[in-house]
Amino acid sequence: MVNLIKLKYREKFMSKKIAILCSGGDVSGMNPALKRFVEYAKEKNLTPYFVYNGYEGLIDNKIKEASYCDVAGIITRGGTKIGSARSSRFMQASFRKIAKSNLDTLGIDMLIVLGGDGSFRGLNTFYKEHGIKFCGIPSTIDNDITGTDYCLGVDTALNIIKSSIDAIRDTASSFSRAFVVETMGRECGYLALVTHLTSGSELCLIPEKAYNLKEYEDKFKKEMLNGRRYFISIVAEGIEQNSQEIADWFENAIGIEARVNELGHIQRGGNPSVYDRLMAYEFVSYAIDGLLNNKNTSIICYSKNGFIYREIKEVAGIKKELDPELLSYLN
Numbered sequence: 001m002v003n004l005i006k007l008k009y010r011e012k013f014m015s016k017k018i019a020i021l022c023s024g025g026d027v028s029g030m031n032p033a034l035k036r037f038v039e040y041a042k043e044k045n046l047t048p049y050f051v052y053n054g055y056e057g058l059i060d061n062k063i064k065e066a067s068y069c070d071v072a073g074i075i076t077r078g079g080t081k082i083g084s085a086r087s088s089r090f091m092q093a094s095f096r097k098i099a100k101s102n103l104d105t106l107g108i109d110m111l112i113v114l115g116g117d118g119s120f121r122g123l124n125t126f127y128k129e130h131g132i133k134f135c136g137i138p139s140t141i142d143n144d145i146t147g148t149d150y151c152l153g154v155d156t157a158l159n160i161i162k163s164s165i166d167a168i169r170d171t172a173s174s175f176s177r178a179f180v181v182e183t184m185g186r187e188c189g190y191l192a193l194v195t196h197l198t199s200g201s202e203l204c205l206i207p208e209k210a211y212n213l214k215e216y217e218d219k220f221k222k223e224m225l226n227g228r229r230y231f232i233s234i235v236a237e238g239i240e241q242n243s244q245e246i247a248d249w250f251e252n253a254i255g256i257e258a259r260v261n262e263l264g265h266i267q268r269g270g271n272p273s274v275y276d277r278l279m280a281y282e283f284v285s286y287a288i289d290g291l292l293n294n295k296n297t298s299i300i301c302y303s304k305n306g307f308i309y310r311e312i313k314e315v316a317g318i319k320k321e322l323d324p325e326l327l328s329y330l331n
């Protein structure tokens, strides 16, 4: 009886501990998410903890209580103040055991993970072995996570790409050249496709759609005869050919000088857009609310119908298909 009263007292007055970590490729929107995490956790009488450098920090016990001071002024900054990493050690059971014991020692029993599919696969294994309560927030510029239409960071990345292409257009049109602009996204062509549809480019090549450059030759040559002075083409990093080969094709088959621009990691950085700040706010709010309402094994997904909690087994390790409607616009 006395023990039961003690337990009830503890439950009522002792603050529960919740941790957050960022894993895999960083995205703009992680810092706004960290800010919301600290503020909303405290509002809900939880003690917030930061795990530094992703799963690596979980293994190395780089876990510290987070304060309002830690998140002051970070909402405008890309990247993540607490660092991110791809951890090969976390793929080994022995290191996951250490990670769990570090959480146990601190009395942390809820974990929020911002990351992509690889991070969620690791999280799923961690949960199956150790029964940790968690919530995942899809965060990758690749937008390649099954079950969600949107991953944190995508809007900022698209806006960075947009500004780059607008600038490239200036020089392309002045200098009568073809530009091959390569976007990130691993095996997923989402960034390239949305960029194509919103930048007025002439060509878009993505892994999800087979192409034959020959089919563009007559059209492009005719356009040049009719006065076209430059081309912009958007190429996803996951296609089979490399960007230089596409540039060579412009020079040899179309007859226009060509340059390659591999946008690279600028796509991952920059001041988070308003949309990513808002999505960070909502993703984190849903994550904490879910954990407080026994949604202990889920990923927060977002679709046209709003936010939804999906079981991790419905999400992790399942190849995402590109939105067929978007794909149908590519001809």
Ligand code: F6P
Pocket (backbone or CB within 6 Å): 025, 116, 140, 141, 142, 184, 185, 186, 237, 268
């Ligand atoms: O997954 C995010 C991403 O930026 C991919 O688009 C890209 O292929 C990869 O990470 C780059 O990884 P790294 O930062 O290790 O070079």
